[in-house]
Amino acid sequence: MTRAAAVHDHTQAHVEEMVADLDRLVRLETPSNRRDLLEAALPEIERYAVERLGAPAARVQHDGGSRGDVLDLTWAGSPGLVGTVLVLCHYDTVWPEGTVACWPLTRDGDVLTGPGVLDMKAGIVQAVWMLRALRELDVPHPSVRLLLTGDEEIGSVAGRPHIEAAAAESLVTLIPEPSAAGDVKVQRKxxxxxxxxxxxxxxxxxxxxxxxxxxxxxxxxxxxxxxxxxxxxxxxxxxxxxxxxxxxxxxxxxxxxxxxxxxxxxxxxxxxxxxxxxxxxxxxxxxxxxxxxxxxxPPMNPSPRTEEILELVRRTAADLGETVGTQAVGGASDGNFVAALGLPVIDGLGGIGAGPHARHEHITVSGLPRQTALMAGIVELLATEARG
Ligand SMILES: [Zn+2]
Incomplete structure (x- = not known):
């Protein structure tokens, strides 16, 4: 039995705070081709993460040149546990400056719309709350490394070397890119x-x-x-x-x-x-x-280790009383770089919704606890493995 269900309840209890966090991140406009806006937004995103999680044990910022910088933050795991889980997020979006003025984060019942809400600012908020829940609930977990890149939507020329290096040092790479209606993505073209x-x-x-x-x-x-x-x-x-x-x-x-x-x-x-x-x-x-x-x-295809970690995903889902399938999709992400190195990667752990890159982009509020708990369960089970 994992503590995923406890994380689910914790996140459910804080879901309004998650929505408020999401509003904060959506307001920070981050079009991939606007170095100035990315440069202004990144310290705000870092401030947000630190407010929720405290100062990280390690912090490195890599110059993105004409593109957004890469921010690499690691929070230490539970004492005695080795290894690191990489959570890979991009903070750039496809939406130009000024979009948020006419289309702010808007809630209609369970539906939350806004530029970049699904792809993938909800993923950043989930990653932060996943770690916050693990800590507050005293769930043993390995170190969590949050890598924030700023040029995923335009090919990741600046992000790629840092993504590949970080993935190679990690137990697994988890990517809270948009979910496939609750399923994870292990194959991308x-x-x-x-x-x-x-x-x-x-x-x-x-x-x-x-x-x-x-x-x-x-x-x-x-x-x-x-x-x-x-x-x-x-x-x-x-x-x-x-x-x-x-x-x-x-x-x-x-x-x-x-x-x-x-x-x-x-x-x-x-x-x-x-x-x-x-x-x-x-x-x-x-x-x-x-x-x-x-x-x-390059195409993303699952390695044998990815298949093993999918078992952890399924166990976590079962503890939540759910099933999680796997999907192959045509769209690419930074997970493609990780998989091409033969390293394990589970993608599509982010918001449940629809319309990435489209004016109807949205997530469901009810999907936030489930997805956050799913990630937390994988991290917790990896800790059990790490202990041997
Ligand atoms: Zn994305």
Whole structure:
């Protein structure tokens, strides 16, 4: 029997404080591309955590350059227990400055809406209350390390090395990203982005059509080959999301571009698709093709250790009188980096709701105690393991 049920009750008793905390964090606007706002918000987030948990035993802040800084806070575990659980959160959101003025945190019964509430400010609040509950209830727990990154929504260039290093030093990485309707996420697709640019020769479409070489026509001819790289059986999807080109109806187009989004479950597929994209060729020798491939995130697949920790998730859920399933999703997170190293990661432990990145983004207030208790149960059972 875990103490997850006790954590659930504790959190339930403090759920109004959690909502107030969430309001505090949602007010701090943190669009990924605004270094100034991220820089202003991070000390406030730290102040919040310290108010609730006291000063951490260790604190490191890493310069994010043009992106948000990474804040690494560790609170010591119970005496005699070794090991650390990493709770990975991003504090950036996709919402631009000014959103909160017209859309503040709003409650309607059990539903709480607001920019970034699900993705993933509720996750930060849950992580803080999980540790607060473990301490107040005297539940033995390993050290808890909270890593706050500021560029998850734009690819985690600044966050990635710190995420990978911290995960490698931890028993497990727990990520309170949005839950899949109460289930956890152990499989996510990897992302490959590609930009194709065709350059042709401009001419007058009526007076001099043969003097031109249309970049638009060339690109249109290439797109079926791009789309055909999808392989549903292997979990590979391809989307040509944006196409631009040409300057006028009566001009043979000089330039055309497209933006391609590829999702893969099998790491080998990222290589296959990238190679195929780079091998594409134009049919008119007067045109040129440039292909830029960005291996944005590797796919997340569960390691054997992740499977073992899923057993702890299921035991905790059973103690709460619930069941928790596992989901494979197309969207990527920073968990992809952790899993690609073969390290255990349980993702999707955050808010229960819907609409991340959308105007109907929301969580349920009733989901907060359950999700907080679920995380706490995993941490507690890891402590039991750590004791041997
Ligand atoms: Zn997120």
């Amino acid at each position: 990897g992302m490959v982005f590609a930009d194709l640019t065709v350059r042709g020769v401009e001419s007058h479409a009526g007076l001099d059509p043969d003097a031109g070489a249309s970049a638009v026509h060339e690109l249109a001819g290439l797109i079926p080959a791009v789309v055909a790289l999808a392989d549903r059986e292997r979990g590979t999807t391809v989307n040509v999301g944006v196409v631009t080109g040409g300057s006028g109806r009566n001009v043979v187009a000089g330039v055309a571009t497209c933006e391609v989004d590829v999702r893969v479950q099998d790491p080998d597929e990222a290589r296959r698709v990238a190679d195929a994209l780079e091998a594409l060729a134009v049919s008119d020798s007067r045109c040129t093709l440039e292909v830029v491939v960005d291996h944005n995130r």
